[in-house]
Amino acid sequence: MRVYVYDGSFEGLLTVFHGLFRDKAQPLAIHRRGVAAQGFLAETVEVEADPAKADTLYEAMERRMTPRAVRLLYLAHLSEERDGEMRLFAFVCRGGQLGERLLDDLGDPGVAVVMRMANRVERERERFLGLVRFREAGTFFYAPIEPACRLLPLLGDHFARRFPSMKWMIHDVGRKEALVYDEEEWYLTPCDLPGVTDFGPREEHYQHLWRTYFAVAAVENRKNPERQRNRMPKKTWKWLVEIPRGKREPGA
Amino acid sequence: MTFAASVEEFEGTEEAMTVFMTLSEKLAVLAGAAKYDVSCSSSGSSRKNAGGTGNAGPAGICHSWTEDGRCVSLLKVLLSNECVYDCAYCVNRSSNDVPRSHFTPEEMAELTMQFYKRNYIEGLFLSSAVHRTPDYTMEMMLRTITLLRREHRFSGYIHAKVIPGASLELASRLGALADRVSVNIELPSEESLRFLAPQKSKHSVLAPMSHLSESIREAAASGKGSSRSLLFAPAGQSTQLIVGATGESDFRILRLSEGLYRRYSLKRVYYSAYVPVSDDRRLPALAAPPLLREHRLYQADWLLRFYGFHPEELLDETNPQLDAAVDPKVAWALRNLHLFPLEVNTASYEMLLRVPGIGVTSAKRILTARKVRRLEEEHLRRLGVVLKRGRFFLLCNGRSLAQPVGDPVRLRNLLCDRTKERTALRNEMRRRQLLLFSPAEMPV
Ligand code: SF4
Numbered sequence: 001m002r003v004y005v006y007d008g009s010f011e012g013l014l015t016v017f018h019g020l021f022r023d024k025a026q027p028l029a030i031h032r033r034g035v036a037a038q039g040f041l042a043e044t045v046e047v048e049a050d051p052a053k054a055d056t057l058y059e060a061m062e063r064r065m066t067p068r069a070v071r072l073l074y075l076a077h078l079s080e081e082r083d084g085e086m087r088l089f090a091f092v093c094r095g096g097q098l099g100e101r102l103l104d105d106l107g108d109p110g111v112a113v114v115m116r117m118a119n120r121v122e123r124e125r126e127r128f129l130g131l132v133r134f135r136e137a138g139t140f141f142y143a144p145i146e147p148a149c150r151l152l153p154l155l156g157d158h159f160a161r162r163f164p165s166m167k168w169m170i171h172d173v174g175r176k177e178a179l180v181y182d183e184e185e186w187y188l189t190p191c192d193l194p195g196v197t198d199f200g201p202r203e204e205h206y207q208h209l210w211r212t213y214f215a216v217a218a219v220e221n222r223k224n225p226e227r228q229r230n231r232m233p234k235k236t237w238k239w240l241v242e243i244p245r246g247k248r249e250p251g252a
Numbered sequence: 253m254t255f256a257a258s259v260e261e262f263e264g265t266e267e268a269m270t271v272f273m274t275l276s277e278k279l280a281v282l283a284g285a286a287k288y289d290v291s292c293s294s295s296g297s298s299r300k301n302a303g304g305t306g307n308a309g310p311a312g313i314c315h316s317w318t319e320d321g322r323c324v325s326l327l328k329v330l331l332s333n334e335c336v337y338d339c340a341y342c343v344n345r346s347s348n349d350v351p352r353s354h355f356t357p358e359e360m361a362e363l364t365m366q367f368y369k370r371n372y373i374e375g376l377f378l379s380s381a382v383h384r385t386p387d388y389t390m391e392m393m394l395r396t397i398t399l400l401r402r403e404h405r406f407s408g409y410i411h412a413k414v415i416p417g418a419s420l421e422l423a424s425r426l427g428a429l430a431d432r433v434s435v436n437i438e439l440p441s442e443e444s445l446r447f448l449a450p451q452k453s454k455h456s457v458l459a460p461m462s463h464l465s466e467s468i469r470e471a472a473a474s475g476k477g478s479s480r481s482l483l484f485a486p487a488g489q490s491t492q493l494i495v496g497a498t499g500e501s502d503f504r505i506l507r508l509s510e511g512l513y514r515r516y517s518l519k520r521v522y523y524s525a526y527v528p529v530s531d532d533r534r535l536p537a538l539a540a541p542p543l544l545r546e547h548r549l550y551q552a553d554w555l556l557r558f559y560g561f562h563p564e565e566l567l568d569e570t571n572p573q574l575d576a577a578v579d580p581k582v583a584w585a586l587r588n589l590h591l592f593p594l595e596v597n598t599a600s601y602e603m604l605l606r607v608p609g610i611g612v613t614s615a616k617r618i619l620t621a622r623k624v625r626r627l628e629e630e631h632l633r634r635l636g637v638v639l640k641r642g643r644f645f646l647l648c649n650g651r652s653l654a655q656p657v658g659d660p661v662r663l664r665n666l667l668c669d670r671t672k673e674r675t676a677l678r679n680e681m682r683r684r685q686l687l688l689f690s691p692a693e694m695p696v
Contacts, residue, residue, distance in 0.1 A: 101624060104620050104621065104623055104624045105621070105624045105625070106617055106620065106621040106624075106631070106634065106635045107621055107624070107625055107627065107630075107631035107634055107635070108634075109634060112634045112635075112636075126313075129313050130313045130314050130315040130316065130325075130371075130374075131315070131316070132371050133370060133371060133372070134369065134370045134371050135370070136369075136370070141369065141370070143371070159371075161301055161307055162301065162305075162306055162307050163305060163306075163369070164301055164303070165303070165304065165305065166305070166369065206366050206367070206370065208276065209275065209276055209279055209363070209366075209367075210367060210370070210372050212276050212279050212280055212283075213279055213283050213327070213367075214316065214318060214324070216279070216280050216283045216284045216287065217283055217287050217318050217322075217324060217328070218287075218318035218319040218320045218322075219287055219288065219320050219322075219527060220320075222320040222321075222322075222527075222541065222543065223319055223320055224319070224320050224321035225319055225321070226321070227317070227320075227321025228317045228318065228319055228320075228321045230321075231314070231317040231321065231323070232316065232317045240316070241370070241372070242316055242372075
């Protein structure tokens with residue numbers, strides 16, 4: 001058994017799966033390039049993403065396991081959980097056996113775990129639809145974020161529908177990747193800037209107004225900071241305009 | 253506007269700074285005056301982007317959570333807090349000595365746009381105190397919302413309050429521009445309104461409510477199957493009432509809510525625990541707002557809307573208050589032990605929904621999963637069904653999930669809400685005691 005290393009993209013992962021099915025091979029581990037393999041002595045195979053192979057498998061899976069199951073697989077992949085790839089592989093194998101009934105088998109531990117991964121991504125996406133904070137930076141709007149999952153591919157459609165006549169950019173600071181919208185379409189691009197924080201007086205003015213609103217809107221004798229942190233974990237505070245600077249995570 | 257231009261604008265004059273200070277202070281006053289309104293939902297509308305800025309999603313989005321743990325979705329402000337009315341329970345009542353202010357429609361629209369473009373908010377929740385007259389107030393609100401929709405080409409969410417006593421024609425114009433409209437019923441009975449809000453009446457609340465519900469129904473009917481449907485408050489109508497300022501029982505409140513849902517097809521009734529903002533002798537002296545009671549009412553309301561319960565199944569004249577210690581579904585199950593335990597593999601959807609701890613999601617998952625295999629306890633756990641409470645009411649493949657507890661009193665103890673809600677419970681007890689000694693003359 002071998003260890004497979006790919007570029008981290010969904011296409012790359014499907015290429016790995018494609019090879020495994022072709023060779024009827026069982027992997028020892030599959031992981032993204034750059035994620036440290038944990039002292040395996042096994043043979044390592046580097047797989048380059050191959051769109052043609054990925055497409056073939058993609059379509060085959062849609063036919064065999066339903067498009068919904070494939071969507072779930074994609075979402076679960078974006079969770080970027082450690083060793084998640086092996087679970088995704090098991091899921092696809094199980095899909096080969098169960099076909100269209102795969103997602104009905106909620107009692108199967110392998111299916112349940114992939115659903116949970118996908119759910120985690122969906123939930124974080126939903127949260128970030130609200131927590132993205134744009135700063136007006138000259139001619140465009142800029143929003144730094146640091147989500148646990150790789151959310152950028154899931155945010156483009158939403159913000160393009162909402163702000164079709166603005167130029168904007170959402171920057172995943174941790175992953176050094178940006179989602180850019182140019183008033184026509186959105187695309188992903190590597191982005192290695194450190195998160196920018198200073199935007200001048202006009203932006204500062206509106207940030208101040210928002211902080212004012214946020215502070216005033218809480219009803220004093222209903223205080224419930226536990227619930228607040230539950231819904232809006234502290235790790236998300238770093239880039240939130242409404243949190244007073246002193247309370248944000250260090251580095252912001 | 254380009255960045256350079258805006259810097260000049262800002263650095264230009266001192267005057268500019270004063271204007272901004274004023275805006276910030278105004279915001280503090282007018283958001284502070286609006287915050288006791290608890291409804292903040294931005295759901296139920298799917299207004300599409302029309303080339304300008306914004307859209308509304310059917311699910312609604314929370315953008316932040318304030319220190320009281322509530323979701324911030326809409327910019328919730330009063331256009332003015334300069335009230336000519338004198339409702340005893342309200343901070344903005346004319347006899348109260350608080351700072352007063354108002355936004356101009358232009359300021360309000362601009363602020364909304366700037367917040368919206370930064371993704372701070374889902375839209376605007378515009379309300380107002382009665383400034384001069386109800387009609388004048390509504391005119392100002394209408395001007396604000398018209399600016400947003402026409403000048404700023406804003407397609408985000410707008411929830412607008414209808415001012416009781418304003419003309420029905422103005423209410424209609426508001427509905428044609430807003431996603432949701434609401435008329436606050438404020439207090440659960442006519443007597444209470446007369447007692448605490450003498451300038452309002454049952455009629456001034458119910459007339460616009462009924463008028464709007466007809467327009468909403470007509471617009472919805474006109475839109476069936478056509479893409480050019482007439483938009484009239486597509487997210488429907490809601491209302492709010494204050495709990496604990498007056499003496500109505502939970503039973504009475506729930507029956508009122510059920511009636512409102514049925515007659516006016518309201519989307520939501522919001523319950524707001526009375527926050528003591530006044531030492532008026534007509535009001536109870538509360539140490540803290542009755543949050544637990546509010547919470548139980550929401551749970552019961554939920555049971556009415558989504559679980560097929562009727563108020564009469566939950567409460568009656570001899571037993572008119574919701575149990576503070578257990579949630580209303582548990583309380584119902586404890587009174588109906590003869591219907592349990594229920595076999596997970598064969599029970600109907602409706603009955604599954606009535607099992608404590610099982611919600612719509614869990615019930616649906618059970619129906620799906622049992623098509624593939626007979627369900628055992630481990631499967632239920634994997635489906636994510638929480639069995640903490642349900643285990644006393646369920647059988648899995650003939651096996652019970654917990655040691656049977658014969659004694660209902662012991663069972664009730666096991667099903668009590670613990671920890672967090674205990675604190676709320678203590679507050680509630682304190683409130684009850686205070687009520688006993690309160691000099692306030694309570695309307696019954
Ligand atoms: S009319 Fe509204 S704002 Fe004015 S006192 Fe009554 S509740 Fe308060």
